[in-house]
Amino acid sequence: MSTATTSEAKELAPVSAESLAELLVTGERPPRPSALSASLTFGWRAMLKIKHVPEQLFDVTAFPIMMVLMYTYLFGGALAGSPKEYIQFLLPGILVMSVVMITMYTGVSVNTDIEKGVFDRFRSLPIWRPSTMVGYLLGDAVRYTLASAVMLTVGIILGYRPDGGVVGVVTGIALLVVFSFAFSWIWTMFGLLLRTEKSVMGVSMMVIFPLTFLSNVFVDPKTMPGWLQAFVNNSPITHLSSAVRELMAGDWPADEIAWSLGWAGVLMLVFGPITMRLYNRK
């Protein structure tokens, strides 16, 4: 590092005081950007980061593929007679599970930015306060869509046939992405609250594993003991995966869609303000 620094420093072109002075004088101050424009700009930043560090797409490509393959062949024979039959039931559920799991990386990226030092720069700007957070989530929405597309492709190769056609599939994914956007506010909160990346990961796992596994993603809850059914049947993940499953099967499960969107609204109304409070207090 130090050798590179010295040699580069020597080659570094001098600062031009005149052109600098000119810039400072002519610098007009444009009106502040709108909330939407600031949020989209932060979303653009998330896209740039994907461009520069494409490895970060590993969790939305390789991980979901692994999930589909693993659970289809692990449980397929036992639960539904064959993997091919099981995937009809499993794919929408595993899609929900994987994408909801991927949301936890939001907390990690918030936390990393705080440590790297770019965060306070954003906080010192005269912009709509939540736009930084919304920007992360917009970028993540793109990742969720990508993960969904990848899993759907693998599912179709393995024999999944959605009766809902393109409309059903697209509506299902849209519902999933909207829910995940709202759900991610939990992670922005933890990203701001916890001090290290590792602790963010740790806490995320504690929340996400029970929440996604204790649902109707893998099996029908009717086989579970009563107390567990009570939890599973009321879990937002169960509502969401039922909604996505039925949408993709060509039905219109109004109740389950309403439940999913309702949960999304509640999550955002609770964790959005907590996140912003922490953001302002940091």
Next chain:
Amino acid sequence: MSQHTPALAIETAGLVKTFGETRAVDGVDLAVPAGTVYGVLGPNGAGKTTTVKMLATLLRPDGGEAHVFGHDVVREADEVRGRVSLTGQYASVDEDLTGTENLVLLGRLLGHSKQAARRRSEQLLEAFGLSEAAAKQVKHYSGGMRRRIDIAASILNTPDLLFLDEPTTGLDPRSRNQVWDIVRAVVAQGTTVLLTTQYLDEADQLASRIAVIDHGKVIAEGTKGELKASVGAGSVHLRLRDPGQRPDAERVLRATLDADVQLEPDPVALTARLSSATGDSAAEEASRALAELARTGITVDNFSLGQPSLDEVFLALTGHDTGQDSGQDLGRDSKDEVAA
């Protein structure tokens, strides 16, 4: 813009910030005239950064008040944010993005159109000598380049007040001088600068008034001249050819300069702290001492004239040192190096 600017860019009264049991900032009063460079000098952990963070609306004060251009930093945080800019190790740029991308991103966030943000970033990179590195990710920048892009990001919109939090810590002397040139250019255009630093000579180079902070309190405040007069004129560091002559040299220096002479761990080195009582400049005193040593037949290999270091300022002001390794203090010995 300038006719609306009140005479004071920053005014604080009894500013306090506590972290658990620690009072990181313990009743700081500052009055920073607009259009000047104001230096805040102190060792690590003195409360400099915490003060800046409160003034830049990043931290909420636990007590006292602070106004920036007449706006309360808590109640009118948004107005304050519209007029200030911040450069510090914690308020940096995105390492994963390129220089251009960082500046365009911030330009957009400040309300520029895509074209205007792009144009402005090109001009800034050009002015800062970073055109060639524009398409490189910032994590591959050297320390000096890094500081330039940080400052460039802070002047995308010419701020009325620029916070520079230790802008040259960790830089080599050459990059340091370049940062100083940038600061001078910014100030020449009417921006007020609040500069925090651990180096007395940096404050000396740039600031017109200086506040010295220790343990969260302002322990001295005034113009550079006032501050220096309270500390002494500086010191002469000598290296002799023959370590055996050191006791003689020590005696001669004491007699000629009426100064406090200190023997360094290096057996050929010694330091005389100059007093400003005689009214002579440090250079005059030093040349008198050298002439006297030469007459006594003591061979001096090398000498340098040092500004009072931060350690010395602290010693003079507080009676205790900064508690830091003096080897860290680049301010010392950086000037007037002369081979005899």
